[in-house]
Amino acid sequence: MHILVVDDDPLAGEMTAALLESQGHNTLLASDAMEAVEQLDAHSDIKLIVSDMHMPLVSGLALLEMLREQDNHLPFILLTGDTPDTTLRQTPGLNACLRKDAELAWNLDAAVKQTLALNG
Amino acid sequence: MALDIRRFIQRFVEEAADHLPRLREGVSALEQGHADREQINELFRAAHTLKGSSRMLKLVPITALAHSTEELLSALRDGTLTATPTVTSLLSQAVDGLADFVSRLAEGATGDDLPAADEALCNALEAAALGQLPPLPITSAEAMPSSAPALPSSSTPPSSAALVTESELRLSDTVRVRLDRLDDVIRLMGEVLSSHHHLHTLVDQARELSTTLPAEQQGPFHAFHRELKDSVLSHDSLMSDLHDRALQMRMLPLSVAFDPLAHMSRELAQSLGKQVDCRVRGSEIELDRQMIDRLSDPLIHLLRNALDHGLELPAERQAAGKPPRGQLIIEAWQDADWVVVEMRDDGAGISLEAVRQKALAKQLVSEEQLLALSEQETLELIFLPGFSTKSMITDFSGRGVGMDVVKRTVVDELNGDLQLASERGSGTRFTLRLPLSLAMMRVLLVSVGGVNLGVTAPYVSELVECSSQAFIDAAGQRTLILRNEFVPVVSLAQLLELPETSSGTDTTLLLVVHQRHQKLALIIDSLIDERDMIIKPLPAHLRYLPLVSGMVSMGRNALVSLLHVPALLEATRHGTQRANEERASAALAKRILVVDDSLNTREIEKDVLEAWGYHVTLAENGRDGLAKALAEPFDAVLTDVEMPVMDGFALTARLRENEVYRYRPIIIITSREKEADRRRGIEVGADAYIVKGSFDQNNLVETLQALLG
Numbered sequence: 001m002h003i004l005v006v007d008d009d010p011l012a013g014e015m016t017a018a019l020l021e022s023q024g025h026n027t028l029l030a031s032d033a034m035e036a037v038e039q040l041d042a043h044s045d046i047k048l049i050v051s052d053m054h055m056p057l058v059s060g061l062a063l064l065e066m067l068r069e070q071d072n073h074l075p076f077i078l079l080t081g082d083t084p085d086t087t088l089r090q091t092p093g094l095n096a097c098l099r100k101d102a103e104l105a106w107n108l109d110a111a112v113k114q115t116l117a118l119n120g
Numbered sequence: 121m122a123l124d125i126r127r128f129i130q131r132f133v134e135e136a137a138d139h140l141p142r143l144r145e146g147v148s149a150l151e152q153g154h155a156d157r158e159q160i161n162e163l164f165r166a167a168h169t170l171k172g173s174s175r176m177l178k179l180v181p182i183t184a185l186a187h188s189t190e191e192l193l194s195a196l197r198d199g200t201l202t203a204t205p206t207v208t209s210l211l212s213q214a215v216d217g218l219a220d221f222v223s224r225l226a227e228g229a230t231g232d233d234l235p236a237a238d239e240a241l242c243n244a245l246e247a248a249a250l251g252q253l254p255p256l257p258i259t260s261a262e263a264m265p266s267s268a269p270a271l272p273s274s275s276t277p278p279s280s281a282a283l284v285t286e287s288e289l290r291l292s293d294t295v296r297v298r299l300d301r302l303d304d305v306i307r308l309m310g311e312v313l314s315s316h317h318h319l320h321t322l323v324d325q326a327r328e329l330s331t332t333l334p335a336e337q338q339g340p341f342h343a344f345h346r347e348l349k350d351s352v353l354s355h356d357s358l359m360s361d362l363h364d365r366a367l368q369m370r371m372l373p374l375s376v377a378f379d380p381l382a383h384m385s386r387e388l389a390q391s392l393g394k395q396v397d398c399r400v401r402g403s404e405i406e407l408d409r410q411m412i413d414r415l416s417d418p419l420i421h422l423l424r425n426a427l428d429h430g431l432e433l434p435a436e437r438q439a440a441g442k443p444p445r446g447q448l449i450i451e452a453w454q455d456a457d458w459v460v461v462e463m464r465d466d467g468a469g470i471s472l473e474a475v476r477q478k479a480l481a482k483q484l485v486s487e488e489q490l491l492a493l494s495e496q497e498t499l500e501l502i503f504l505p506g507f508s509t510k511s512m513i514t515d516f517s518g519r520g521v522g523m524d525v526v527k528r529t530v531v532d533e534l535n536g537d538l539q540l541a542s543e544r545g546s547g548t549r550f551t552l553r554l555p556l557s558l559a560m561m562r563v564l565l566v567s568v569g570g571v572n573l574g575v576t577a578p579y580v581s582e583l584v585e586c587s588s589q590a591f592i593d594a595a596g597q598r599t600l601i602l603r604n605e606f607v608p609v610v611s612l613a614q615l616l617e618l619p620e621t622s623s624g625t626d627t628t629l630l631l632v633v634h635q636r637h638q639k640l641a642l643i644i645d646s647l648i649d650e651r652d653m654i655i656k657p658l659p660a661h662l663r664y665l666p667l668v669s670g671m672v673s674m675g676r677n678a679l680v681s682l683l684h685v686p687a688l689l690e691a692t693r694h695g696t697q698r699a700n701e702e703r704a705s706a707a708l709a710k711r712i713l714v715v716d717d718s719l720n721t722r723e724i725e726k727d728v729l730e731a732w733g734y735h736v737t738l739a740e741n742g743r744d745g746l747a748k749a750l751a752e753p754f755d756a757v758l759t760d761v762e763m764p765v766m767d768g769f770a771l772t773a774r775l776r777e778n779e780v781y782r783y784r785p786i787i788i789i790t791s792r793e794k795e796a797d798r799r800r801g802i803e804v805g806a807d808a809y810i811v812k813g814s815f816d817q818n819n820l821v822e823t824l825q826a827l828l829g
Binding site: 010012014015018031035038042056081100101102104 | 175397
């Protein structure tokens with residue numbers, strides 16, 4: 001089982017992946033939405049997507065929307081540098097929206113556990 | 121959950137080293153009024169990335185300052201604010217502040233060690249974003265110097281509003297100096313050093329003069345002489361120190377060359393439809409400004425080749441099982457008195473077959489020559505003028521003519537070395553080895569035919585004194601057996617068309633010079649001196665001389681030419697080839713495989729055998745020899761013993777196991793002359809065992825003729 005991490009900033013992406021791997025998960029890295037789609041096509045065992053919000057060309061939200069339109073219903077966790085507001089949190093199809101800060105380690109761990117439990 | 125934060129902080133510092141220069145350039149463009157919308161977007165993204173990364177790493181002051189900077193840039197991007205001098209001044213201060221924080225991290229500080237962000241500056245930035253500019257500028261804009269600064273300015277922490285009065289009175293820690301003034305200082309220091317050396321001569325003359333004085337005056341004169349000598353010696357120390365510091369003032373970090381490369385790589389990759397991560401390491405290493413100026417073009421060319429020829433398209437990479445994003449690493453480190461710069465990629469590597477075909481098509485080498493080349497020698501054909509393997513010509517790498525220029529720049533202009541390694545499917549690596557500075561080097565002064573000449577120390581392998589009886593003849597070329605290696609011997613006087621001076625004694629003094637694998641023993645008359653000397657470049661009207669690379673002054677008025685060792689090696693090789701062609705005959709067509717890890721030895725044995733009509737293929741170690749022997753049949757094999765990867769004994773044993781070579785002649789040529797080694801050679805199946813000390817070409821050829829019938 002793999003978690004796909006999508007982030008245009010290599011450092012942030014690698015840190016997120018390192019957090020997840022330290023929590024016992026296997027990760028794949030993509031630096032933009034197109035690469036994420038390629039990874040999803042190439043690996044059939046991706047069970048969860050963790051994506052940055054602000055990326056050039058195709059944002060995290062646009063990636064989520066695109067996947068849902070393609071009938072891809074994998075759990076999706078969004079990461080943002082700003083404080084997520086209520087509207088963003090309630091985006092349809094979104095399992096969690098977390099802030100990229102020093103508390104991400106704990107928040108992401110809890111969100112991943114909860115999301116995977118809900119989605120079997 | 122315990123992540124190693126330090127590793128990520130180091131990554132953050134490396135990424136900031138990409139973003140900060142871009143921010144500086146962008147602010148500069150804003151200041152000059154020609155920043156377009158996309159450039160402001162780029163500035164915003166850089167600030168945004170710094171903010172996001174620093175927040176994840178708990179680098180609180182950086183997050184705060186980056187956030188405020190981002191707010192101001194956002195207003196500029198939205199068009200609700202225009203870039204007035206006050207705005208660009210605030211941005212400059214913000215970038216300086218960020219750079220200061222990053223410098224502290226690079227020096228080992230952790231997030232907790234960072235001082236708090238300048239609240240006044242953050243407030244001013246965010247107020248400016250809302251259109252509330254402060255009534256007075258916090259600091260006046262610094263006037264731009266007319267020429268590029270020779271010294272990088274150290275960043276000073278941003279001043280707060282409460283300290284405005286105090287900061288206005290504080291002088292800057294740095295002074296910008298025009299480059300030509302620094303060059304003047306360095307040139308004057310060179311002159312002072314040369315003049316100072318003359319004082320040593322005066323001290324010696326004074327000592328000799330004392331012997332002619334009457335006895336009653338020698339006492340006072342000795343006191344005078346001792347004081348003069350002590351004074352000159354103490355000035356030695358001062359001069360040396362002053363000159364070192366003068367040269368250091370002209371040293372710059374390699375980041376001035378590397379940072380533009382990293383930026384350029386992303387732009388080029390995007391234009392080519394490729395994906396690349398470019399990593400820069402060791403950019404804090406310092407080099408002389410002259411070196412860096414001349415280094416930029418070769419590095420740019422290598423970069424273009426890596427992106428155009430080396431890295432594959434994302435689809436090709438995935439088909440090969442690689443990540444779609446390619447890796448390009450530019451790294452520098454110090455190695456004694458040298459700086460090593462390496463550029464490597466994880467692309468397709470160089471196709472040896474493509475190189476061979478292009479070399480044949482361009483008639484750079486013949487088919488027979490190709491067969492004799494090792495894999496490494498085949499790779500290095502790309503350095504020949506006019507070579508290009510790109511199937512389609514693109515804007516970025518042109519026709520590939522630059523690779524020979526790259527090599528010529530590194531070797532001839534920078535007195536360095538350029539090495540290439542490539543593995544098909546895995547990537548390519550270029551390694552440049554450069555002296556710290558071109559201004560001063562250790563020089564050996566020698567005398568030949570009544571003329572004094574200099575050779576820079578990096579090219580000198582050793583000095584050898586021996587009898588002329590020690591030379592052997594190999595295909596008309598005098599040769600010295602130096603430990604396990606054959607080294608061609610050439611009279612330097614003859615090479616330079618100077619008069620030969622025959623010495624009364626039988627001993628000969630040889631200066632052995634080298635460049636990478638090649639060695640050459642030069643017959644000289646005497647060694648005069650060896651010391652650090654100021655190297656002066658040739659004036660324009662003398663630069664046509666291929667064998668001279670510069671001048672040094674000796675004593676007060678005498679100038680000495682520095683020999684250009686790569687050109688000497690090239691001239692010697694041409695001479696050898698000409699002599700060799702005259703002796704070639706087509707009487708015999710037997711094929712011989714020569715296996716030796718020494719390039720010089722391989723070349724000499726090949727010359728000997730080809731002069732007698734044999735067709736020769738070369739191999740550089742036992743495994744290479746085994747692969748070539750199994751790839752095609754040879755009539756005989758000549759092999760050295762001590763070689764890396766597989767030695768001559770193992771090679772012989774393996775060949776005897778093969779049906780084709782069970783009874784083929786195998787001759788071992790080695791410097792090992794113990795009976796046990798000879799017996800072992802026979803045991804593994806060698807037909808003949810020739811000790812290099814007793815080597816001469818007639819013996820070798822007679823042995824071959826006896827064995828081949």
